[in-house]
Amino acid sequence: xxxxxxxxxxxxxxxxxxxxxxxxxxxxxxxxxxxxxxxxxxxxxxxxxxxxxxxxxxxxxxxxxxxxxxxxxxxxxxxxxxxxxxxxxxxxxxxxxxxxxxxxxxxxxxxxxxxxxxxxxxxxxxxxxxxxxxxxxxxxxxxxxxxxxxxxxxxxxxxxxxxxxxxxxxxxxxxxxxxxxxxxxxxxxxxxxxxxxxxxxxxxxxxxxxxxxxxxxxxxxxxxxxxxxxxxxxxxxxxxxxxxxxxxxxxxxxxxxxxxxxxxxxxxxxxxxxxxxxxxxxxxxxxxxxxxxxxxxxxxxxxxxxxxxxxxxxxxxxxxxxxxxxxxxxxxxxxxxxxxxxxxxxxxxxxxxxxxxxxxxxxxxxxxxxxxxxxxxxxxxxxxxxxxxxxxxxxxxxxxxxxxxxxxxxxxxxxxxxxxxxxxxxxxxxxxxxxxxxxxxxxxxxxxxxxxxxxxxxxxxxxxxxxxxxxxxxxxxxxxxxxxxxxxxxxxxxxxxxxxxxxxxxxxxxxxxxxxxxxxxxxxxxxxxxxxxxxxxxxxxxxxxxxxxxxxxxxxxxxxxxxxxxxxxxxxxxxxxxxxxxxxxxxxxxxxxxxxxxxxxxxxxxxxxxxxxxxxxxxxxxxxxxxxxxxxxxxxxxxxxxxxxxxxxxxxxxxxxxxxxxxxxxxxxxxxxxxx
Numbered sequence: 001x002x003x004x005x006x007x008x009x010x011x012x013x014x015x016x017x018x019x020x021x022x023x024x025x026x027x028x029x030x031x032x033x034x035x036x037x038x039x040x041x042x043x044x045x046x047x048x049x050x051x052x053x054x055x056x057x058x059x060x061x062x063x064x065x066x067x068x069x070x071x072x073x074x075x076x077x078x079x080x081x082x083x084x085x086x087x088x089x090x091x092x093x094x095x096x097x098x099x100x101x102x103x104x105x106x107x108x109x110x111x112x113x114x115x116x117x118x119x120x121x122x123x124x125x126x127x128x129x130x131x132x133x134x135x136x137x138x139x140x141x142x143x144x145x146x147x148x149x150x151x152x153x154x155x156x157x158x159x160x161x162x163x164x165x166x167x168x169x170x171x172x173x174x175x176x177x178x179x180x181x182x183x184x185x186x187x188x189x190x191x192x193x194x195x196x197x198x199x200x201x202x203x204x205x206x207x208x209x210x211x212x213x214x215x216x217x218x219x220x221x222x223x224x225x226x227x228x229x230x231x232x233x234x235x236x237x238x239x240x241x242x243x244x245x246x247x248x249x250x251x252x253x254x255x256x257x258x259x260x261x262x263x264x265x266x267x268x269x270x271x272x273x274x275x276x277x278x279x280x281x282x283x284x285x286x287x288x289x290x291x292x293x294x295x296x297x298x299x300x301x302x303x304x305x306x307x308x309x310x311x312x313x314x315x316x317x318x319x320x321x322x323x324x325x326x327x328x329x330x331x332x333x334x335x336x337x338x339x340x341x342x343x344x345x346x347x348x349x350x351x352x353x354x355x356x357x358x359x360x361x362x363x364x365x366x367x368x369x370x371x372x373x374x375x376x377x378x379x380x381x382x383x384x385x386x387x388x389x390x391x392x393x394x395x396x397x398x399x400x401x402x403x404x405x406x407x408x409x410x411x412x413x414x415x416x417x418x419x420x421x422x423x424x425x426x427x428x429x430x431x432x433x434x435x436x437x438x439x440x441x442x443x444x445x446x447x448x449x450x451x452x453x454x455x456x457x458x459x460x461x462x463x464x465x466x467x468x469x470x471x472x473x474x475x476x477x478x479x480x481x482x483x484x485x486x487x488x489x490x491x492x493x494x495x496x497x498x499x500x501x502x503x504x505x506x507x508x509x510x511x512x513x514x515x516x517x518x519x520x521x522x523x524x525x526x527x528x529x530x531x532x533x534x535x536x537x538x539x540x541x542x543x544x545x546x547x548x549x550x551x552x553x554x555x556x557x558x559x560x561x562x563x564x565x566x567x568x569x570x571x572x573x574x575x576x577x578x579x580x581x582x583x584x585x586x587x588x589x590x591x592x593x594x595x596x597x598x599x600x601x602x603x604x605x606x607x608x609x610x611x612x613x614x615x616x617x618x619x620x621x622x623x624x625x626x627x628x629x630x631x632x633x634x635x636x637x638x639x640x641x642x643x644x645x646x647x648x649x650x651x652x653x654x655x656x657x658x659x660x661x662x663x664x665x666x667x668x669x670x671x672x673x674x675x676x
Contacts, residue, residue, distance in 0.1 A: 003440045004119050007126035008110045010447045012103040014133035014454040018141040019099045021455075023092055033144050036076065037094050043081035049074040050277035051285045053146065055187050063295035069288045073184030073274045076146060098142045098149060105152035108174060112163045115170075116364050121413065123443040129155075130447045132405045134454035135319045146186040147399060153178050154192065155402035158375050161196045162410075165203035166367035167211060169254065173262040175200055180270040187289070188399065191385065192378035199374035203367070208253045215252040305383040307333055312379070312404035313341035319401040322457065344411070348372060351414030358421065365417045372410045379403045574657040578628070581654070585623040585645050591632060593620070597640030604631040627654060 021027075039049045052071025061069075080097030087093035106129055114122035132155070133141060140148045157178045163171035179197045182189040278284030311318040314337035333341070348369070355366040379400045593601060602616050619626050623645045626632055633655040636644050644651070 003444065004110070004114060004122055007123050007440075007444050007447070008107055010444055010451060011106045011110060011126045011129040011133075013448075013451045014130060014138065015099055015102045015106070015141045017451075017455040018138040019095045021138065022095050022142055033094065036080070036144055036146075037084070037091065039074070040077045040080045040084045040094070040097070041089055043074070043077050044085060048273075049077050050273040052076060052185060057187065057289075057292050061292040061295055061297050063292045069187075069292050070285050071146060071185060071187055072190065072285070072289075073180075073270065075181045075184035075270060076144070076149060079181065080144065094144050095142050098144050101149060102141060102152040105156040105178070108156040108178070109152075109159045112159045112168070112171060112174075115168060116163060116166060116368070117413070120440055120443075123440045123447075124412070125159075125409065127443055127447040127450070128405050128409050130450040130454055131320050132401065134450055135322055135401060137322050137457055138455055139457075147188070150182050150186055150189050151399065151402055153182055154189070154399070155406060157182065157193065157196050158371065158403065158406040161200040161203075161374065162368050162371040164200035165207060165371055166364050167204065167207035167253065169204075169256060169259050171200075172204070172256075172259050173266055176263045176266045177270070180267065184270065184274070188382060188385070191381040192399075192403075195374055195378040195381060199371070203370070207367075211253050299384065299386065304386060305380060308383055308400060309376075309380070310337055310341040312400055312407065313344040314338070315340040315344075317404050317408060319404040347415070348407070348411050351411060351418055354418045355414055358417075361421075362417055365414060368410050369414050372407050375403050375406055577653060577657065581627060581646070581650065582624050585627060588623055588645050589643065590621040590623050590645070591626055591636075591641060592643040593632075593635060594640050594642060597635045597638075600640070601629075601631050601635060630655065 036053055039053065042049055050073075052073055052075075055069045055071055057069045079101050080094060083096035083100060084093035087096065109125055109129060110122050113125040136151065140151065143149065157175065160171045160175040160178060164175060175197065179193040182193040274286070278286045281287070310333045314333060352366075352369040352372075355362065355369050359366045382399055598616075601620075619629070620632075627646065633651050635641060636646065636651040637648065637655060646654070
């Protein structure tokens with residue numbers, strides 16, 4: 001038991017080290033992860049989320065409703081909510097939540113491998129986990145982004161499916177929990193979770209039926225055996241051997257009453273929010289998903305599937321090779337890679353046939369090898385529905401890595417099991433059995449050595465990590481002072497500029513009665529009600545505006561909190577200028593453009609995001625809403641305004657400030673509600 005516990009600790013070590021390093025260096029989640037943090041904060045409130053975050057299906061489906069499709073359920077937020085609550089909503093809670101999910105999955109892998117094949121095989125699973133941790137890299141071991149938070153649970157689901165095929169009833173509730181978690185947090189996990197769940201349930205039912213038939217056959221002696229028993233007074237087993245010799249008849253499988261009740265309770269607890277949202281939504285998320293699926297976009301194609309399967313099976317497999325970019329994997333394989341992948345597939349078939357012939361002596365090994373085929377099918381389904389375009393689609397190929405690790409583990413176990421039965425291996429087998437403890441300790445020592453490289457490379461974080469975004473360094477100070485000293489940063493990166501707040505600041509704003517509204521870019525894919533609960537009363541609204549594109553700020557901005565500058569030297573001066581102009585322009589006359597200027601502004605706004613003409617006119621009528629629009633300021637400088645609350649010099653100053661600005665953060669007052 002001590003060796004097993006040490007192995008579990010070793011398997012979890014890379015995850016623990018990754019999280020500890022991130023906490024030590026304040027590498028908090030940002031970008032999409034921040035939105036997940038906001039929803040996590042909502043779990044213990046009356047705004048408890050009923051669905052997951054917004055899916056990127058809108059980028060790959062041709063149906064308009066795809067932009068509003070969320071991942072199926074709130075399981076991700078529930079899993080992160082306890083550590084989030086214990087840490088007072090600070091970003092460290094998100095990292096601890098990732099540690100809880102990933103280490104929990106690793107423990108499930110180790111425990112159920114030990115239940116199947118004993119401590120020796122469990123130490124081999126520990127080594128597999130540490131090698132997989134090396135291949136993934138430290139940043140993915142703590143990432144709460146939905147595609148990466150499901151990597152270790154995918155491996156656990158493979159082991160649980162094997163346990164079900166081997167007739168282990170204790171795996172049923174855990175399989176229900178893990179498969180439900182995967183299906184809810186990410187739409188691309190739905191198909192693999194469904195395939196493995198179906199294989200596990202069917203295999204479990206068939207195994208129980210076979211066990212019952214075997215028990216009945218032994219318990220029901222033949223006529224000849226009955227006559228022999230009557231004449232000799234001894235009991236005979238089903239195979240004719242006297243039961244008095246110490247052989248026991250196969251036991252009938254135990255009833256599943258409480259196991260099924262636990263499964264039903266888990267399913268009810270996990271899926272009631274999804275059902276409730278579907279019934280009360282107008283329309284519900286499942287309805288929107290079905291509509292979007294009826295109009296699929298381009299898929300990556302057969303070559304993409306083939307290349308990534310080869311990458312999992314070839315020597316060396318991709319899951320033991322760390323890649324800093326998804327573009328480095330699954331590309332056109334070499335001839336050597338294809339040949340080695342074909343050889344691996346052939347070996348899998350051979351050891352499966354050998355295990356079938358030995359199914360009575362080693363049914364657990366056969367169950368393991370049979371599990372590899374639904375695992376392969378689940379991976380193929382995952383790859384088949386991968387979108388053709390975009391780096392997000394390319395990230396999907398990483399999702400097959402836990403399946404690749406499982407396949408190699410299964411084949412190695414199958415080969416060792418086959419070799420152990422050969423006469424020429426008897427001496428080796430006897431020696432190993434005599435020194436199992438030493439072999440286990442040696443395997444754990446090797447796994448410990450792998451922990452070191454698996455924990456290195458911490459300076460390759462996800463692309464939205466704030467430390468690799470120098471454009472917004474100067475935003476930290478003003479925003480930090482405006483909120484309170486517990487707020488640490490504002491993270492903006494590329495497309496994340498419209499919604500890239502760190503979770504700690506977002507939570508502080510939410511607790512203080514703030515909400516968040518995205519600008520033109522974010523509204524296309526997230527929308528106000530998608531970021532926070534639609535019915536949340538907003539005392540003030542925080543909004544980001546980038547200087548890279550025309551993104552009009554929200555209605556009635558009351559304060560410019562901060563400005564991010566490329567030069568990092570004059571953000572404070574720009575904030576002072578902007579706030580002075582906001583105070584002067586509030587409530588005054590708006591902008592008027594020439595016909596040519598109005599046409600140019602409308603065209604630019606349409607290019608940046610769908611903004612009808614009436615919304616354009618409304619923006620011009622509110623000077624505090626329009627004064628930060630890059631196109632409008634350029635039009636005034638070019639003489640295309642017939643009336644402006646800004647002088648030409650002020651317009652030039654604002655424009656000159658916006659050009660190097662990475663982003664602006666605004667606060668605005670909530671609209672007044674007329675009294676009854």
